[in-house]
Amino acid sequence: MKNRRSFIKNVAGLSASLSLFATMSGQAKEKRAPRRPLILCSRGEEWAEKVLRPGWNVLEAGGDILDAVEKSAQVTELDPEDQSVGYGGLPNEDGVVQLDASFMDGRTHNCGSVGALENIKTPSSVARLVMERTDHIHLVGEGAREFARAHGFKEENLLTDKSRKIWLRWKENLSDKDDRFPPKDGNYDLDKRPTGTINILALDAKGDLAGCTTTSGLFGKLPGRIGDSPIIGAGLYVDNEVGAAGATGRGEEILRTCGSFFVVEQMRAGKSPTEACEALCQRIVKINGGPDKVDFNDKIVAINKDGEAGCASIRGNKNKPPQAAIITTAGVEIIEGSYLIETK
Structure with missing residues (x-):
């Protein structure tokens, strides 16, 4: 797919950036x-x-799209080794890993x-069971x-040993007025709070669609915080007539724009x-008052009924553009x- 990462180099103002965004989208559409x-x-x-191949093997063998996802x-x-999802996820403020997922x-x-x-490695599988075995959509906390x-x-x-050490280093550096002293060595860069999520979107040979979003949420979050990932229409939305979308990044912004539904x-x-992913980026920036007010990032991915795929993010640069990956009969x-x- 043609590289569209550099359609904007510098943003001088919101109106100019949105206009250029739309112009370049039209030129690059394939x-x-x-x-x-x-x-x-x-x-x-x-x-x-390693993520796509197991699901692809299910579809290639004629299996159900939900099993593939x-x-x-x-x-x-x-x-x-992945600190953002499931086992080994980065914990909340109290050092407890709390996971969110939707299906x-x-x-x-x-x-x-x-x-x-808490304490369940595969929240995606539990979310699927909520979908298939209950009349509810959302279960949380102890009930889940x-x-x-x-x-x-x-x-x-x-909580793996690696995640525990990252959490402890974060706690030790929260304030210079408490009684915690960070170790003199260590290579954990916590200037920016780590976030992490993964979206899986699928289209089978019959044209049916399904998706999942799973995450450990915002590192150091208040206990009980729920981001966009488990909220249908925010972190994930799928419509068999149209396509599917998922989001990663600052969940609060995706929540207040109904991001994936949008x-x-x-x-x-x-x-x-x-283009649809770009439109959401535009909307988030606009409601925050313009590019100068945005100190966070969101990335959105989407596929449509025709098997077209795309992604966009609010922030990026030529050395680190937003990425997604697809697998088809042609490979990855x-x-x-x-x-x-x-951004620099």
Whole structure:
């Protein structure tokens, strides 16, 4: 897919940036023949093959799209080296890992999610069970954990030694007025609070869509904080008539713009996936008062019914553009998306 990462170099003002955003989107829009099946993940090259391949194997064998999405989502959830999702996720303020996830079936608009789930490695699987085995959509906290245990999920400590050390270093550096002293060595850069999420979006050979978003949320969050990831229409939305979208980054901004629903509706109105993702970036910047007021980042990914895929972020640069990855019959492909505000 054509690289659209550098469509804006510098942003002098909001109106100028949004105008240029729209102009460049129109110039770069590509038409492709429908590509089915397809799976997208919101990670780049480092994770693409290992996340996408397990789900692809399910689809290639004729399996159900929900099984494919779940299989790919579990890869990062079960990997202790990933500090943003599932086992080994970065903890909240109290040092407790609380996980969020959502699952949605485009064929039925059925959906399920869990929030502030503790001691269960694969919240994506629990979210799917909420969707399939209850008349509810959202379970949180102790209720979500009891539901998972009732369905045979094993409780385990999700805080790995690596995550614990990152949390402890963060606590030790919160204030120079307390009695904690950070170690003299160590290589944890906590100038920026780590965040992390993964979106899995899929389109099968029949044209059906499904998706999942899973996360450990904002590092050091207040206990019980729920971000956008488990909220249908914010961190994930799937519509079989149109397409699917998912979001990562600052969840509060995605929540107050109904981000993923907004992107799907932009595609319904005729925008390509990348154009629809760009439109959400524009909206978030606008409601925050312009580029000078934005000190956070959000990234949005999307696919449509024709198998087109795209992504965009609020902030980026030529050395670090937003990325997503897809897998089709042609293999794994890395997508470099567009960004609104050039950063150093």
